[in-house]
Amino acid sequence: xxHTISAMVENKxxxxxxxxxxxxxxxxxxxSLAVSTTEDPRISRTTITVNGDEYTLxxxxxxxxxLIDVIQxxxxxxxxxxxxxxxxxxxxxxxxxxxxxxxxCQIFRADIISVAPTNLIxxxxxxxxxxxxxxxxxxxxxxxxxxxxxKILLDRDTNGTQGEKA
Amino acid sequence: MTQTTFTGADGLLRVFExxxxxxxxxxxxxxxxxxxxxxxxxxxxGSILHVLPRHEQGGAHAAxxxxxxxxxxxxxxxxxxxxxxxxxxxxxxxxxxxxxMVAITGQVKTHAIGKDAFQEADTIxxxxxITKHNYLLKNACDLPDVVREAFYIARSGxxxxxxxxxxxxxxxxxxxxxDRGFSPIPGYDPxxxxxxxxxxxxxxxxxxxxxxxxxxxxxxxxxxASDLLRELAHKANICVVHTTMGKGAFPETDxxxxxxxxxxxxxxxxxxxxxxxxxxxxxARFDDRVTGDPSKFAPEAKVIHIDVDRAEIxxxxxxxxxxxxxxxxxxxxxxxxxxPRQPGQWEAHLDEWRRTHPLSYNTDPxxxxxxxxxxxxxxxxxxxxxxVTTEVGQNQMWACQYYKCIRPRQFLTSSGLGTMGYGFPAxxxxxxxxxxxVVVDIAGDGSIQMCIQELAxxxxxxxxxKIVILNNSCLGMVRQWQDLFYEKRYSATLLTGNPDFVKLxxxxxxxxxxxxxxxxxxxxxEKSLEITDRPTIMDFRVPGEExxxxxxxxxxxxxxxxxxxxxxx
Ligand SMILES: Cc1ncc(C[n+]2csc(CCOP(=O)(O)OP(=O)(O)O)c2C)c(N)n1
Numbered sequence: 201x202x203h204t205i206s207a208m209v210e211n212k213x214x215x216x217x218x219x220x221x222x223x224x225x226x227x228x229x230x231x232s233l234a235v236s237t238t239e240d241p242r243i244s245r246t247t248i249t250v251n252g253d254e255y256t257l258x259x260x261x262x263x264x265x266x267l268i269d270v271i272q273x274x275x276x277x278x279x280x281x282x283x284x285x286x287x288x289x290x291x292x293x294x295x296x297x298x299x300x301x302x303x304x305c306q307i308f309r310a311d312i313i314s315v316a317p318t319n320l321i322x323x324x325x326x327x328x329x330x331x332x333x334x335x336x337x338x339x340x341x342x343x344x345x346x347x348x349x350x351k352i353l354l355d356r357d358t359n360g361t362q363g364e365k366a
Numbered sequence: 367m368t369q370t371t372f373t374g375a376d377g378l379l380r381v382f383e384x385x386x387x388x389x390x391x392x393x394x395x396x397x398x399x400x401x402x403x404x405x406x407x408x409x410x411x412g413s414i415l416h417v418l419p420r421h422e423q424g425g426a427h428a429a430x431x432x433x434x435x436x437x438x439x440x441x442x443x444x445x446x447x448x449x450x451x452x453x454x455x456x457x458x459x460x461x462x463x464x465x466x467m468v469a470i471t472g473q474v475k476t477h478a479i480g481k482d483a484f485q486e487a488d489t490i491x492x493x494x495x496i497t498k499h500n501y502l503l504k505n506a507c508d509l510p511d512v513v514r515e516a517f518y519i520a521r522s523g524x525x526x527x528x529x530x531x532x533x534x535x536x537x538x539x540x541x542x543x544x545d546r547g548f549s550p551i552p553g554y555d556p557x558x559x560x561x562x563x564x565x566x567x568x569x570x571x572x573x574x575x576x577x578x579x580x581x582x583x584x585x586x587x588x589x590x591a592s593d594l595l596r597e598l599a600h601k602a603n604i605c606v607v608h609t610t611m612g613k614g615a616f617p618e619t620d621x622x623x624x625x626x627x628x629x630x631x632x633x634x635x636x637x638x639x640x641x642x643x644x645x646x647x648x649x650a651r652f653d654d655r656v657t658g659d660p661s662k663f664a665p666e667a668k669v670i671h672i673d674v675d676r677a678e679i680x681x682x683x684x685x686x687x688x689x690x691x692x693x694x695x696x697x698x699x700x701x702x703x704x705x706p707r708q709p710g711q712w713e714a715h716l717d718e719w720r721r722t723h724p725l726s727y728n729t730d731p732x733x734x735x736x737x738x739x740x741x742x743x744x745x746x747x748x749x750x751x752x753x754v755t756t757e758v759g760q761n762q763m764w765a766c767q768y769y770k771c772i773r774p775r776q777f778l779t780s781s782g783l784g785t786m787g788y789g790f791p792a793x794x795x796x797x798x799x800x801x802x803x804v805v806v807d808i809a810g811d812g813s814i815q816m817c818i819q820e821l822a823x824x825x826x827x828x829x830x831x832k833i834v835i836l837n838n839s840c841l842g843m844v845r846q847w848q849d850l851f852y853e854k855r856y857s858a859t860l861l862t863g864n865p866d867f868v869k870l871x872x873x874x875x876x877x878x879x880x881x882x883x884x885x886x887x888x889x890x891x892e893k894s895l896e897i898t899d900r901p902t903i904m905d906f907r908v909p910g911e912e913x914x915x916x917x918x919x920x921x922x923x924x925x926x927x928x929x930x931x932x933x934x935x
Contacts, residue, residue, distance in 0.1 A: 210553060214490060214502075221494055255680070262677035268499040268519060271553040 202231070203257045204283070204353060207246040207264055208272040211237065215269045219246065222267065228252070228260050232350030243271065247352045276353065283353035286323065287331045288313075292342035293320045301341060308334045319344055327351075374506030375404040375537040378470070381513040382414070387441050389432060389798055391417045391425040393452075395445020396485065397472025400538040417798065417827065420819035422449050424791040426456020427817065430465050431792030434778045435753055436799040437590075439466045439520050446472040447485030450531070451492065455785060457527045458496040462782025463611060464584060466525035468516050469497075473533040476504060489531045498526030503533065506541035515551060523556030524675040525588055557674060559699055560691035568646075568670045568687045569703035577643030577666075577712040578604045579624075581656075584611030584781075585649015585674060585693050587774040592616065594697035595648065602707045605716055607635045609650050610762075610781040614771035619750065624716065628656040630763040633723035633916045633929050638716055640664050640924045647671045649693045652682035653782075654921070662923040672696050723929065725767055727915075734909040735884045737761070737836040740891075741768035741808060744834060747891045752804040753796045755779065757789040757813030759843035761836045763914045765808040787816025790833060794820055797829040804832070804895065811837040811864055821874040824901040831901045832894050835867060838910045846913045850928075860910075867905040876901040 209215045216235060223230050231249040238245045250260060257275065265273045293301050294317075301320060305312060310324035324334050328351060335346070378401060382390075394402045408414040419425035422444045429440030440460075444453050450471040460467045474483040479502075490502045499519050501512050509532070516528040559565075572578060586595050592615050599606050599622050606616045607624045616623055627635035639645065639656075645667045650656075657663040660682055671678070671685035672693055679688035689696055727738040741764050744752070750772050756762040756779040771777045778796060780788040793807040807814075814835055824831050836842075845859040871878030877897055879890050881904060894902040916929045 214494075217491070218494060225495055258680060259677065262679075262681075266675070266677055268551060268554050 201253065202249060202251055204247065204249045204276045204351060205257075205261060205264075206274045206276065206353070207248065207270050208238070208274075209244050209246055210269040210271060211242055211244045212269060215244070216246075218267050218269060219264065222263055223260075226259070226263060228256065234350040234352050236352070247350070249351050274355070276355065280356045281353045282356060283327050283351050284325055285328055285331050285351050286325050286349045287334065288347050289322045289324070289335070289338055289343060290319050290345040291322065291338060292318060292344055294318060297341065301338075304337055308337070310334065371540045372543055373400065373404070373537065374503075374509045374532070374539050374541050375401045377506065377510040377541055377543060378513055378532070378537065379404055379408060380543070381510050381517070382441070385439070385514070385517045387414065387439075389415045389417060390441045390443055391419055391429045391432075391795070392443030393419060393422050393425055393445065393449055395449050395472060397446035397449075397474060397534050398443060398470075398532075398537070400534060401443070401470070401472070401532070415798070417794075417823060419791065419823050421817065422452035423455050423787065424794075424817045424820040424823065426453045426467075426469070427459065427785075427788050427791035428795035428798075428820070428823075429467055430456060430460045430788075431755060431778050431795030432799045433460075433465050433467055433795070434792070435775050435796035437775060438799070439468055439517055440795065441468050441470070443470045444472070445485070446474055446489070447487045450489040451487055454492065454496065455787075457493055457529065459780050459783045459785045459788055460527040461496045461498065463780065464525050464588060465527065466521040467527035468513075468520050469527060469529040471529060471531050472537075473502070473531045475535045476533045479533065489529070493529050496527075497529045498524075500529040500531065502531045503536050506536050506539035507544065509536070509541065510543065511546055511549070514548065518548070519551070519554065523554075524585075557676075557691045559695040560672065560689035562699065564687055564689045565696060565699045566703065568689060569700055571644060571668060571670060571687065572602060572604075572646065573705045573707075575644035576710070577641065578602070579638050579642040579645055580604050580606040581639060581645050581647045581650055582606060582612040582615055583609040583648070583650025584615075586612055586615040587649075589649065589674065589693040591648070591694040591697050592774045594694060594701055596620075598697060598701050598704060601701065602704045603709050603713070604646070604707070605638060605713070607631075607639055609653065609656060610766055610779055612650060613766065613777040613779075614774045617772040618770040619772055624720070626766055628653075629658070629918050629920070630767070630914050630916065631656075632725055632767070633927060634716070634719040636916070636918070636924050636927065637719045637723065641715075642667045643712075645669045647673075647685075648697075649673060651678045657682065658918050658923050659921055726930065728912070731884055735881070735887060735906060737764050737838070737906070737908045737912060738768050739884065740834065740836060740887055740906050740908070741765055743888050744806065744808075744891055745769050747888060747895065748804055748806070752776075752806045753778065753793075753800060755789040755793040755796060755805070755807045757807070757809040758784045758786045759810045759813060759841065760838070760846065760912075760914050761808050761810040761813070761842070763843075764836070767914075769808070786810075786813035790814060790831070791817050791820045791823075793831045793833075794824050794827075794829055797824075797831050798827065805830075806832040806834060809833055809835045810842055811835055811839060812841045812861055815864075818870070821871070821876055821901060825875040828899045829901060830898045833901065833903045834891075835903065835905050836908050837864075837867070837905050838908050838912065839864065840910050842910075842912075843914070845910075849911070849913065850917070851919070867903050871901070871903040876903060878903045878905065880905045880907070882907045
């Protein structure tokens with residue numbers, strides 16, 4: 201089962217190394233991890249998606265919370281939240297098939313952000329399912345390169361960084 | 367202030383003073399000269415005793431032994447690169463056993479960091495997984511606050527080692543002293559009492575239990591909960607089994623003490639735990655050396671787990687009631703809610719097991735001096751009062767089995783990491799922290815050679831540490847596995863080239879005895895107790911083929927226990 205957790209951490213050097221070291225040492229397999237600044241310059245937010253059972257999830261939350269630089273761990277399993285992921289995709293495209301690509305992009309509300317004689321770069325945002333569907337569809341063309349950010353999310357019902365430190 | 371400039375190093379030492387640090391185990395080098403320069407005056411005026419080990423590993427273990435035996439934070443210092451790297455085993459040992467320690471390491475100058483400078487090592491990177499927390503300092507003025515925070519983190523919650531890496535220029539730089547006092551750490555809030563509702567549930571379960579057992583570990587000792595534990599056990603008449611870390615938390619001479627369960631534990635203690643209906647686990651972590659195969663461990667038992675570290679609860683064994691809190695505070699809540707209980711059928715069973723599965727060893731004098739006899743006699747001549755440290759291997763297990771401890775902080779052993787070479791330097795630290803107590807290291811002839819150079823340290827400080835070598839001329843515990851499970855293929859476990867330990871002792875200015883006859887064991891131990899101004903090595907020659915029993919083979923269950931040597935071996 202897929203779980204998403206957020207870890208609010210102190211914005212200090214080495215924090216990511218502490219977290220990734222912990223994942224590696226304890227054998228937790230992380231699907232995606234996104235780190236960025238927040239509204240508070242002292243705090244960074246890490247969004248982690250992980251595939252595993254309840255036991256693994258509990259261990260990850262507890263072990264993460266033990267790190268001194270981790271201020272709060274939020275398990276989103278039972279919360280209502282909005283999630284987004286960004287994908288950039290470079291497809292081979294010539295004048296002949298450009299319209300076909302554009303049409304597909306319209307369906308997914310994706311944007312063309314770069315046009316070169318032999319390729320296009322497309323940007324699409326959405327939840328994981330939408331991005332997956334887009335990637336499958338665009339696969340009809342020749343994907344030259346692709347990158348995804350991994351998931352980021354916010355709970356709908358909380359005001360700022362509150363809640364229990366797991 | 368008499369000095370014209372106040373530097374980072376001054377800030378460091380000022381906090382040492384505030385934290386009441388009076389012993390520092392340290393080894394100098396280029397990167398820590400600014401700190402040592404300031405330390406000079408403190409050493410001169412006697413406010414800090416500086417102990418120079420012969421190897422930084424010895425320094426770290428000594429700080430660890432000092433901390434475990436006194437309950438204070440141990441302090442160790444080393445230079446950058448090789449000095450810091452030599453601390454690694456000591457830090458990992460302290461980390462695994464939750465020992466409060468602060469390590470100060472020197473680092474190359476800030477502008478040289480990351481450039482592979484002379485004697486540079488990524489100390490922070492290397493020690494991240496073996497410390498509770500670590501810091502790389504960039505600014506001299508941060509030093510006091512960081513050091514104070516390090517002491518707080520080291521001793522609070524689940525204790526552990528904290529390392530501060532101080533670049534040369536940071537300790538040398540001028541700084542202004544801000545005594546900001548203590549500021550809270552956003553991500554760190556050690557727990558206090560437990561959730562009252564959960565404590566109430568736990569009390570209910572204890573009051574209803576028919577087959578309860580207390581399973582206790584080092585957490586009871588580090589939180590100072592021993593007295594409350596005794597109260598709980600006696601009030602509710604519940605027998606107690608302990609881990610190696612929990613040894614001494616409950617007096618082993620108490621009729622309710624059932625000893626140590628697990629791989630080399632007492633058979634009756636393993637039976638008690640395995641067949642319990644309710645396990646009340648306090649400050650222990652269901653280590654595999656205790657549980658064997660966890661899926662087959664104590665199948666009938668409900669579990670109450672009290673731990674200061676939330677991550678331990680449900681980690682190995684799911685708890686029916688998991689209480690996250692400080693053991694002492696939780697017991698303060700729990701004890702009044704527990705009802706007096708009369709011993710019943712279960713206790714009759716426990717007594718029966720105790721009678722029918724006692725510890726035993728070969729007492730035939732023809733077979734040489736039994737190592738178990740030496741440890742037992744040591745208990746007698748020291749009246750169970752000595753602080754005992756151990757090395758690792760058979761010596762350690764015999765010490766666990768045959769030396770009965772009566773108070774917390776009396777038994778110091780590397781339980782989690784199993785570090786050969788721990789016992790002797792730890793004994794040095796313990797003796798410095800407890801000048802009036804007898805301190806004995808129970809050692810193997812293999813392990814003692816891992817930090818034997820610390821004899822010099824003990825001699826310099828006139829420490830009367832007693833080293834009891836159970837000399838079987840082999841790496842006994844590994845040889846035992848080869849004996850039992852690898853058809854006696856003794857690959858690399860027979861020790862040739864051992865030194866003459868008596869001469870070695872003398873070479874360092876210590877006292878040495880060799881004992882080859884059972885009749886001389888007691889007299890030699892007694893003689894060693896009379897030596898009060900220098901260390902003593904007692905080289906007891908014991909049979910090479912003696913094994914530790916009982917034994918539950920690794921990963922097996924309690925049904926596979928070998929209580930004595932297999933017939934025909
Ligand atoms: C530093 C280190 N290296 C290796 C081991 C593996 N090991 C565990 S017990 C043991 C044998 C110890 O021999 P000795 O000190 O002579 O004690 P004995 O078992 O004979 O009492 C060894 C090699 C260890 N625990 N620590």
